[in-house]
Amino acid sequence: xxxxxxxxxxxxxxxxxxxxxxxxxxxxxxITVKAASVKNLDKGRASGxxxxxxxxxxxxxxxxxxxxxxxxxxxxxxxxxxxxxxKALIHKGQYTVLPDGVDDATAAALPNAIMGAALxxxxxxxxxxxxxxxxxxxxxxxxxxxxQIAKYYGAKKVIATGRNPESLKLLTQLGADEVISLKxxxxxxxxxxxxxxxxxxxxxxxxxxxxxxxxxxxxxxxGGGLHNITPIVRFVTVGSMAGDEIKVSSNILxxxxxxxxxxxxxSVQADAMEKLNSEILPEMLQLSALGRLKIETVTRPxxxxxxxWTEHVGAGKRLVIVx
Numbered sequence: 274x275x276x277x278x279x280x281x282x283x284x285x286x287x288x289x290x291x292x293x294x295x296x297x298x299x300x301x302x303x304i305t306v307k308a309a310s311v312k313n314l315d316k317g318r319a320s321g322x323x324x325x326x327x328x329x330x331x332x333x334x335x336x337x338x339x340x341x342x343x344x345x346x347x348x349x350x351x352x353x354x355x356x357x358x359x360k361a362l363i364h365k366g367q368y369t370v371l372p373d374g375v376d377d378a379t380a381a382a383l384p385n386a387i388m389g390a391a392l393x394x395x396x397x398x399x400x401x402x403x404x405x406x407x408x409x410x411x412x413x414x415x416x417x418x419x420x421q422i423a424k425y426y427g428a429k430k431v432i433a434t435g436r437n438p439e440s441l442k443l444l445t446q447l448g449a450d451e452v453i454s455l456k457x458x459x460x461x462x463x464x465x466x467x468x469x470x471x472x473x474x475x476x477x478x479x480x481x482x483x484x485x486x487x488x489x490x491x492x493x494x495x496g497g498g499l500h501n502i503t504p505i506v507r508f509v510t511v512g513s514m515a516g517d518e519i520k521v522s523s524n525i526l527x528x529x530x531x532x533x534x535x536x537x538x539x540s541v542q543a544d545a546m547e548k549l550n551s552e553i554l555p556e557m558l559q560l561s562a563l564g565r566l567k568i569e570t571v572t573r574p575x576x577x578x579x580x581x582w583t584e585h586v587g588a589g590k591r592l593v594i595v596x
Contacts, residue, residue: 274290274291274292274293274358274359274360275288275289275290275291275358275359275575275576275596276288276289276290276291276333276355276357276358276359276575277333277334277335277355277357277358277575277578277579277582277594278291278331278332278333278334279319279327279330279331279332279333279334280330280331281330282319282320282321282326282327282330283319283320283321284319285319285578285579285580285582285583286319286333286334286357286578286579286582287578287579288575288576288577288578288579291331291333291358293360294353294354294360294361294362296362299365300364300365301353301362301363301364301365302342302343302362302363302364302365303343303360303361303362304340304341304342304343304348304350304360304361304362304363305340305341305359305360305596306338306339306340306356306357306358306359306360306361306596307338307339307340307341307347307377307381307595307596308338308339308377308378308380308381308572308593308594308595308596309335309337309338309339309356309357309381309593309594309596310337310338310381310382310385310570310591310592310593310594311335311357311581311582311591311592311593311594312336312385312591314336314385315334315335315336315357316582318334318336319334319582332355333354333355333356333357333358333361334355334357335352335355335356335357335358335361335594336351336352336356337349337350337351337352337356337381337384337385338350338352338356338357338361338381339371339377339380339381340356340361340363346370347370347371347377347380348363348368348369348370348371349368349369349371349380349381349384349554349558350363350364350367350368350369351363351364351367357575357578357594358575358596359575359596367550368550369384369550369554369555369558370555371558372555372558372559372562373562374562374563375558375561375562377595378570378572378593378595379561379568379570380558380561381593382414382568382570382591382593383418383557383558383561383566383568384554384558385414385415386414386415386417386418386568386591387418387422387553387554387557388549389415389418389419389481389511389512389536390415390416390418390419390422390423390479390511391418391422391553391557392536392541392545392546392549392553393419393479393509393511393536394406394419394422394423394426394477394479395426395545395553396536396541396542396545397507397509397534397535397536397540397541398476398477398479398507398509398534399477399507400423400426400427400428400476400477401427401476402427402429403427403428403429404427404428404429404430404476404477405428405429405430405431405432405469405473405474405475405476406423406428406430406431406432406475406476406477406478406479407431407432407433407434407466407475407477407478407479407490408420408423408431408432408433408434408449408478408479408481409434409478409479409480409481409482409486409487409490410434410435410455410480410481410482410486410512410514410515411433411434411435411444411449411481412433412435412436412437412440412441412444412588412589413435413481413514413588413589414568414589414590414591415481415511415512416433416435416481416589417440417443417444417447417567417568417589418566418568419479419481420433420444420447420448420449421447421448421565421566421567422557422566423448423479424448425560425565425566429473430450430451430473431448431449431450431451432449432450432451432452432453432466432469432475433449433451433452433453434452434453434454434455434462434486434490435452435454435455436454436455436456437588437589438454439588440588440589441454443589447567451469453465453466455482455486459489459492462489462490462493463489463492463493466490466493466494467493470493470494474504474506475494475506476504476505476506476507477506477507477508477509478490478494478506478507478508478509479509479511480508480509480510480511480512481511481512481514482512482513482514482515483510483512483513483514483515483516483517483518483519484513484514484515484516484517484518484519485515485516485519486515487508487510487515487519488519488520488521490508491508491519491521491525491531492525494506494525494529494531495524495525495528495529496525496528496529496530503528503529503530504530505530505531505532506529506530506531506532507532507534508531508532508533508534509534509535509536510533510534510535510536511535511536511537521533568591569589569590569591570590570591570592570593571584571586571587571590571591571592571593572592572593572594572595573592573593573594573595574594574595575594575595575596578594581594
C-alpha cells in the first residue's frame with residue numbers, strides 16, 4: 274500500500290510503499306482509509322517534541338481518520354496503526370459511524386476540534402443555558418468550533434478573542450456576539466472585558482492560548498474586595514499557544530471566585546471520554562451534516578504529503594490528506 278512514512282524524527286513523512294498492516298487479534302479491524310487530518314499532535318509526534326513521539330521508525334504517521342469498513346460502513350476512528358495510508362488497523366467497535374451529508378475531509382478534520390471544544394465546554398466548564406462564555410484564542414480551528422458548540426449548548430452570549438482580524442470577523446458569522454483583538458494593548462483588553470463582565474457576568478473562559486493573554490483575562494476578572502462577592506468563573510485551559518506558564522497574583526484568587534481548570538486526556542473524567550465516541554461525536558457530526566457546525570479544510574492528495582506537511586495553512590483551516 275501507499276502511505277506517509279516517517280524515517281527520522283524532525284523530517285517530513287515520505288510518500289512510499291509500506292506493508293499492509295495485519296490484524297493481530299479479533300479486536301483489530303482493517304479499514305480502507307479515505308481521509309486523515311494533519312494536526313499539531315501529528316506534527317509534534319513526528320518532530321520528536323511530543324511526549325508521545327514516534328519511537329519505532331520507519332512508521333506510518335497519522336493519529337486518526339475516516340475510512341470504510343469491509344461491509345461499506347463509513348466511520349471515523351483513532352488508528353492502532355498510522356492513518357495517513359491506504360489501509361490501517363482500528364479497534365473493533367471503537368469508531369463513530371458517519372452520517373450522510375458530511376464529506377470525508379470534514380469528517381476527518383472535525384473530531385479533534387470537537388474533542389478540544391465540546392469536552393471543555395460541556396464537562397469542564399459545565400455551561401448552562403443562558404451563560405456568557407469567553408473563548409480565548411478563538412481564531413484557530415478548535416476555537417472556531419468552540420464558538421459554535423458553546424452556542425449549541427445554550428450560551429446566551431459568546432465573546433471571542435484572537436489576533437487575526439479576518440478570522441475575528443468570520444467568528445461573528447459563526448455565532449460570536451462580540452470579538453476582542455489580542456493585538457490591542459492590555460489596558461484596552463481589560464477595559465473591554467470588565468465592561469462585558471459587568472453587564473453580563475462571564476461564567477466560563479475556554480482558553481486556547483494560556484501565557485500572557487490568559488494573565489490579562491484573569492486580571493480583567495479580578496474582584497473588588499471586601500463587600501463585592503464575585504460570580505463563579507470557570508477558567509478552562511485547553512492549549513498553550515502563547516506559553517506554558519502564567520503568573521497569577523494570590524490577591525486575584527482570594528478576591529475573585531475563579532476556578533482554574535484544565536481539559537485534556539488526564540483531566541476529563543472517564544465517563545465523559547466514553548461518551549465522546551458514543552454521543553458527542555455523532556451529535557456534532559450530525560450538526561455538521563446539517564450545516565450548523567462549520568470547519569474549513571485544505572485537502573492534498575497522499576502523493577503530495579511530503580510537501581503538504583510543511584505547507585503554510587491559513588488560520589482556522591485544517592490540512593486533510595485524502596487517499
